[in-house]
Amino acid sequence: MKNEEPFGKMLKKLRNDRNWTLRYLGEKAGVKYAYLSQLETGQAKPSEQLARKLARIFGKDPEEFIFRARDIPKVIDELKKKYPKTAPAFFRKAAEEGEEK
DSSP states (O other): OOOTOHHHHHHHHHHHHHHHHHHHHHHHTTOOHHHHHHHHTOOOOOOHHHHHHHHHHHHHHHHHHHHHSSSSOHHHHHHHHHHHTTHHHHHHHHHHEEEEE
16 A cells, blocks of 8 residues: 555555455445545545544554545655655644544
């Protein structure tokens, strides 16, 4: 999985790697398959809760899913690539603290 892949492309790749249909993943995630299609094509963004659930289903890092699900400026994306282990949680925490003010 490439670090620069958008959320939808990553989701589709993970699903296809397992030979899962949109319907099957939708059942596992508790969402409609049409909504998953919108996620994969970038027409919709998942909630944090759904991003976490999808990460668990695929056995992946929830912070990575949450981070990729958001629109991020190029500078932040470059920092995330430079610090792949710590940046997603750091930026999410920073965003949460900004929302509290």
